[in-house]
Structures are given as C-alpha cells and as structure tokens.
Amino acid sequence: MSLTGNRMELREEDIVKHYPAAFALLEGFDHAPRIAAGGAAPVAERSSGIGTRRRFRSTTPGLAGRSVARPEGVRLLERIESAEAEDPLVSPRQAAVMGALRRALAVALAMGEQVSEATGLDGLKRANLEGALPADRKADFGALLTAEALVVLHVCANTLAYLLAPHLGEVTVEPGEVEEILTDNAPLALHGMLWELDQDIAALGTDEARLVAVVAGFAEKVMEKVAARAATAPRLEAFTSAAWRVEADDLTLQGFTPATKARGSVLSMAFKKPHEVVGNHIAKYQAMKLAKMLMAYDFERRLNPFAELGGFIFTFMGDGAPGTGKTTLIQMMAGLLNDYCQAAGYPFRYQNFGIDNIDSYQGKSGQNAKAFIQNVLDPGVIGFGTIDDIDQIAGKRGDRQSSAGQQEVTAVFMEAFAGANTVVRGNCTFGMFSNYPENVDDALRQRAGARFLVDGPQTREDYIDILALLLGKKHDIPLGAHELFAAQEIKRAVAASFEGHGRPKEAGLLAVWEQVEDRLGRLDTIAKLGAYLKAIQQADPRFTGRAIKNITDAVKVRAMDFELPDAWMEEPERFLFKDYDTKAAMIAELRQPITVEMVVQEINRYADSEFRYADKSDEVAIEAMVRDFGRQDEAKRRYLEGKG
Incomplete structure (x- = not known):
C-alpha cells in the first residue's frame, strides 16, 4: 500500500x-x-451425452477432491457455465x-x-x-x-x-x-x-x-x-x-460511491455557435460561463475551484414560451463543452432525460432517473444533464393527474439536487427546461439554483439577425443597413439585460417594490434589502429560505462575472492542466466585489420569475375552475330539460 x-x-x-x-x-x-x-435453484439441464462436471480441475490445495454434489452448495462457476446449456465450451x-x-x-x-x-x-x-x-x-x-x-x-x-x-x-x-x-x-x-x-x-x-x-x-x-x-x-x-x-x-x-468507467458520450446533435443563439442574452452568457466553469474541474482532487470559492451553478431552470430557443441553448452549451473537452482530452458525457424514460412498470421510472443522475454525476467525466419539458416528466406532489412514475421521478430529482447526501464536486451541471414552469412542483423548481429566462429574440436587430441566420446564404437578397450579429455582442447585451432588472418587471412584485421603496427609500443596506425580501415573502408565501439561498448563489455567480479566457480552453497547459491550488488562485484574482446593484438585480430576477410562475399557475387554475363551473351549469340545464 x-x-x-x-x-x-x-x-x-x-x-x-x-x-x-x-x-x-x-x-x-x-x-x-x-x-x-x-433454496438453491437447479442447474439447467444439458443435452444428453454432455457432461455436467467442470471442464477443468481445481489446483487449489485442499479443494481438488471436494464434492460438489450436495444440493445446498453454491457453485458459481458451474452456474455461469450453465447459462449456455447447449455449448460445452x-x-x-x-x-x-x-x-x-x-x-x-x-x-x-x-x-x-x-x-x-x-x-x-x-x-x-x-x-x-x-x-x-x-x-x-x-x-x-x-x-x-x-x-x-x-x-x-x-x-x-x-x-x-x-x-x-x-x-x-x-x-x-x-x-x-x-x-x-x-x-x-x-x-x-x-x-x-x-x-x-x-x-x-x-x-x-x-x-x-x-x-x-x-x-x-x-x-x-x-x-x-x-x-x-x-x-x-x-x-x-x-x-x-x-x-x-x-x-x-x-x-x-x-467511499460508497459507485465507480463507473470514465467514458464520454458520442454526441450526434447539431451543435450551435454562440452567435447562432439570437436574443436570450443572459441565458446565453451564463451558459457560456458555466461551460468554462465546468472545465476548471480538477480530476486529481475531484473538486472544482468554483464549487469551493462560490459561484458554481449545479442546477438551473430554463423557461420560456415555445420556440424561444431552449433547444438551441442546449445545443450551444453541449457544443462548447464537447469542443473544450476534446482540446483537453477530457471525457465528456451528455445525457437527456426525456418522457420516454417514464415507465408504466412500478419503480422503473425512479430507477431510470437514478441511473441518469449517477451517469451525469460520475466524477470521472465532465457531465451535462438536461431534462427537457420537465413539467411533463416530473409530477407535482399531490396532483392526482400525475402518474406514479412521474411522482417517482420528482422524488429522485429532489433528493439528488438538494438532498442530505448531495455532494457538488463541480464536474457536472443539470439543466431543467420547460415551456410551463408553473406546472413544475414548487419544491423541485426551487432546487434550480439559477434561472435562465429563455425569451428569444426581442429587438428589431434580433429579428433581422435570426431571419438572416435561418435563411442561410443561398440567396441574393441584400442585407441592407444592418451590422449582422452586432446586437448579439454578448457583454454589451448582458449589461443592458442586467440593468433592466434594477426594477421589477412583474406587476405583483413591482407593487411590493414601490411600497418598500416609499417606506425605506433607496435599498442600499442589508437591513433594507432584508426588509424587501420579507415583504416579498408576505406577498408570496412560497418565497422561502431556499429562495434566499438561490439569490445569494446567483450574486456569487455575478461576483465571478468574468469569462475564463478562450486561450485557457484552447491551450490546456495554460490553465486546465495546472494543479488545483494554482487554478483556484488564478480564478480568485479575477473575482469582482459584490455590489448593492448586483444584489438588487438578482433579487428582482429571481422574484420576477417566481411571480411569473405564480401568476400563470393561478390563471391556469382559475381557467380550469371557470370551465368546471360552465360544465356544471350546462349539466344542470340539460338535466332540468330532461325532467321537464
């Protein structure tokens, strides 16, 4: 030893x-x-004339003459041989x-x-x-x-x-x-x-x-x-x-962690370049940062400096209307990780958990979910796991319309993402994507440490860019007075997007903001910010301590508001191949101070998403009740007509 x-x-x-x-x-x-x-199960019979004794004799001292005829004996070598009863070899x-x-x-x-x-x-x-x-x-x-x-x-x-x-x-x-x-x-x-x-x-x-x-x-x-x-x-x-x-x-x-072969996935998806993701500026920026964060993982120490220093995104939720670019975002991030891992010689494993993993056999859906989690968590690889349309895959607890398989999946994901045994090494991340996040179980949704609003193209420039991108180059239509993809310049677009969260966007949250601001003035101290958080909780009881943790984690991500230089990815010896302590020191030098503006913007970003989900959820519930009342009225009318 x-x-x-x-x-x-x-x-x-x-x-x-x-x-x-x-x-x-x-x-x-x-x-x-x-x-x-x-009791002992019988050894499968062989064809007539084929011996049932072992084809080689033990040379282990004391075992050469051992009788194996007793029915209670466990003889694994013979049992394995009997798996192909017709072949004597x-x-x-x-x-x-x-x-x-x-x-x-x-x-x-x-x-x-x-x-x-x-x-x-x-x-x-x-x-x-x-x-x-x-x-x-x-x-x-x-x-x-x-x-x-x-x-x-x-x-x-x-x-x-x-x-x-x-x-x-x-x-x-x-x-x-x-x-x-x-x-x-x-x-x-x-x-x-x-x-x-x-x-x-x-x-x-x-x-x-x-x-x-x-x-x-x-x-x-x-x-x-x-x-x-x-x-x-x-x-x-x-x-x-x-x-x-x-x-x-x-x-x-x-320890008691399964050791799996550190083999990467062979990916056949069509990767996208960052400029091909039009709009979605914050989501795109955070996905690009996260891809580089994952590459800082140290295989020798089995830990990522970002996970230790703060600012690592272990789970995130990407939500938006259909057609706004969630699949494109996945293709971009998977493509970046695939390219970075190929340059560094690291195994990369991408896996998606889809609706086909929900099984009617009791317990099988949970087993599929556990296998998915373990494959992505494997400390011997860089892992990226996605759960597309999670509102269809994971059921709300207490929802009678959710199948047993969906309930099993919800329980597995909740334990894996923020359970007592959850260990974040920083070698992998899980992305949950949905067009209807309000239909996701509240506790599971709150286990998403970051929120990526995937809202697609927004500006005139975005729509010109996406039209030019999708048309391709096999045409003679002039571009006109427009600088192609200039609006997708990431730093400028992200700065504008973050500044836009200096005030809330959702009407319910905006009312809370204005009430607190009128009473306390500018929110520029921890005490005032804490009072704002409490006012949010009074307006929405689902805004719990876990929400505060997610907000502070997001603030720490903002403190790491820098992209690791592309050269560090392209030339692995400059960063990736250095020892853990050196990498941690290089990252620490780039860290930025936390400001009041960062905290306010992240509170509003997170709370806006929760109010948006709550409003949609309430509206869906109200519409369902209206339909039910209408059915009842129609049923009563027909019933009374029938009696008359």
Missing part, C-alpha cells in the same frame, strides 16, 4: 495473493440463507464474468485486509481466536467487523459493476431486491452475497447476454443496499477518508 495525499494505492501483489481464496469461493461453498427465502462473455468475479473478490479481500490493519481489527481477531479478547473491547470488535463486512461487500460489487460495464449489451435485466446482506463478518457477508447472486443467475441468466446483465444489475443493487446501511454505520473512516486506486484496472474507489 502506498499513500499520496489522500489517495491510497492497492498494490497489485496485495490483490493477486487473494486469487486462490477468491477462486475457492467461486468453485463452491455451503450457505444456508438467514434473511432471504428460497465457455464463451468469451462467460469467461469475462468469471474473471470479473474473481478479480472483484480479490480486490474486496485486499481492501478488507487494509481496513483491518488500519483500524486494529486484525489484532482483535487474533485476540478473539486465542480467547483473550478483553470484555471492554467486544462492542468495538463487533462494530469493526460490521464495518469491514460493509466495505468488502461494497468494494466487491463496485469493482464487479465497473469491470463488467464494457461487456454490457442492449439486453437489460432487473434483478429483485437484494436481501441476503449479512454484516456479522466479511466471510459471511461474501457467502450471503454470492448465494443470492447464484439464485438470480439461475432464475434470470438464461443466456450469456442476460447473464452479464443479471450480474451487473445485481452488483448495482448490492451497492445501493450497502451504501444505505453504511450511512449510519460507525468505524468506516479508514475506508471513506481516502480514495483507493487500483492502477491495473484504472479504478478509483471513493
């Missing part, structure tokens, strides 16, 4: 020495289930599963050994075997055994899922809930896990494609269950306080 900062290395020799023990577990052991129900996929299992078990056993040494558990084990364990250490001994079992289980499942990722095909299999999670000690924990895996393979792994899907899906389920247990378990600091590196597999184990 070697140590570099908070990175620990699991040496290859420490892993390989556990191969014999790992192979022995795969060849066979006995286990009587303690939690899960059910082990296929490459079957061999890959066997190899991944042996490797995962060996890594887990090596990790357990390191944790045991670091915590002193190895000494307590020896004392216990000798009958010399002090009475006052028994409780600590039990806690450490449980901690070791949780670590070994999660590392085994994590490594297994990681190693099998390249072998997954289009086939998907959904294993049931994992039950046989035993934490008395590490050996028993592995026995329980492998026993249940054997059951799942027998029931679901009917061919080699499904075999890989079953084993990978089972590993994901184990990680989820073990991570939940570990959240309240003590004595895990020796494992969670460091990142553990397995160099031969390019694998980094970081």
